[in-house]
Structures are given as structure tokens and as C-alpha cells.
Amino acid sequence: MALSGTMVKQVTIMSDGDVFHEIFRYRPHHISEMSPDNIKGVNLHEGEWGTVGSVIEWDFFHDGKPKVAKEVIEAIDEEKKSVCFKVIGGDILEAYKTFLVTVHVDTHGEENVVTWTFHYEKLNESIPDPDSLMEFCLNVTKDIETHHLPKCD
Numbered sequence: 001m002a003l004s005g006t007m008v009k010q011v012t013i014m015s016d017g018d019v020f021h022e023i024f025r026y027r028p029h030h031i032s033e034m035s036p037d038n039i040k041g042v043n044l045h046e047g048e049w050g051t052v053g054s055v056i057e058w059d060f061f062h063d064g065k066p067k068v069a070k071e072v073i074e075a076i077d078e079e080k081k082s083v084c085f086k087v088i089g090g091d092i093l094e095a096y097k098t099f100l101v102t103v104h105v106d107t108h109g110e111e112n113v114v115t116w117t118f119h120y121e122k123l124n125e126s127i128p129d130p131d132s133l134m135e136f137c138l139n140v141t142k143d144i145e146t147h148h149l150p151k152c153d
Contacts, residue, residue: 003097003125007118009134011141015148017105017112021081023144024103026050028058035143037061038136045070052076055088062136067091074100081105092133097121099130101137114141 013020023030026049029042040059047054051073058069070089076082082104092099100119105112116137118130 004121005118005129007120007130007134008115009138010113010115011138013112013114013141013145014110015112015145017081017107017114019148020112020114020141020144021083021105024083025076028056031140031144034147035140038140038143040066047073050076056085057090060136063132071101081107095123095127096130097123103137116141 023034029044029049032039032041038060040061042059043057045055045057052075054073056071056073058071060067060069068090069087069092071085071087073083074086075084082102084100084102087093087096087099087101098119098121100117102115102117102119104115104117106115116134118134120130
């Protein structure tokens with residue numbers, strides 16, 4: 001079993017892809033309102049929202065437990081609508097030596113594809129692949145989509 005890995009999953013959303021990208025770039029602190037069962041809060045520790053080098057702390061609920069992830073924004077690509085976060089502290093680093101998360105949106109009219117990519121290195125071979133964390137990210141994506149879809153009365 002390899003210690004390093006890459007995991008990629010895609011999900012199609014019907015809500016606006018530009019808005020989705022903007023949320024992860026400039027307004028991650030609003031995600032707790034869109035996915036309250038998963039994200040408890042997002043706080044800025046250093047820098048400014050939406051800028052490379054800024055440090056963000058996520059309080060979230062995963063695998064039945066409250067957890068924390070401290071991340072630095074590594075890269076932002078407006079053209080590709082992607083944001084890359086490097087985990088620098090918190091619960092994820094109890095199992096992984098390095099963990100990078102990239103969220104990328106391809107916009108195609110009314111259909112948009114959100115791609116989550118994890119690049120990681122496990123601390124040892126007994127650590128499972130981050131499947132449940134990926135599922136968590138896909139669930140948050142669906143919550144954000146639902147929040148932004150027109151409400152039917």
C-alpha cells in the first residue's frame with residue numbers, strides 16, 4: 001500500500017459555478033450557513049479572505065466527531081476557477097504528513113462540474129485513504145448547491 005496518493009471526485013451541480021468558486025475563494029466563512037450539519041464555522045487567522053497565503057481555520061463535523069483543520073491558501077486560479085488549500089494544522093494531520101485540497105469548477109451553461117482533488121501522504125500504511133473526507137466534501141458541495149437553487153413555493 002502506497003503512502004502517497006491522489007484522489008479525484010467530481011459532482012455536477014445545477015447552481016451557478018461562478019458563485020460556487022467565489023464562495024470558496026472569498027466567502028468560505030458563509031459555508032456554515034449553507035451546510036450547518038457539516039461546517040460549524042470558518043475563521044480567518046492571517047491575511048485576507050480570497051488571497052494566497054491567508055490562513056483559514058475550519059471547524060467541522062466529520063465521522064461523528066467535531067474536528068478542526070487549519071489551512072493556508074496555496075493557489076488561486078481565476079481562469080480555471082480553482083482554489084488550492086494546504087492543511088497546516090488540526091485533526092487531518094494526525095493521519096497525514098501532507099494534505100492538499102483543490103476545489104475546481106468547470107462551468108458549462110446551466111450545468112457545472114465541481115472537482116475535488118486530494119494530494120496526500122499518509123503517516124503510515126495503516127492509515128486508510130481519505131474516502132470519508134472526500135464524501136464529506138461532496139456532501140458540503142451538494143448543500144451549497146441546494147442553498148443556491150431557486151426555492152419552489
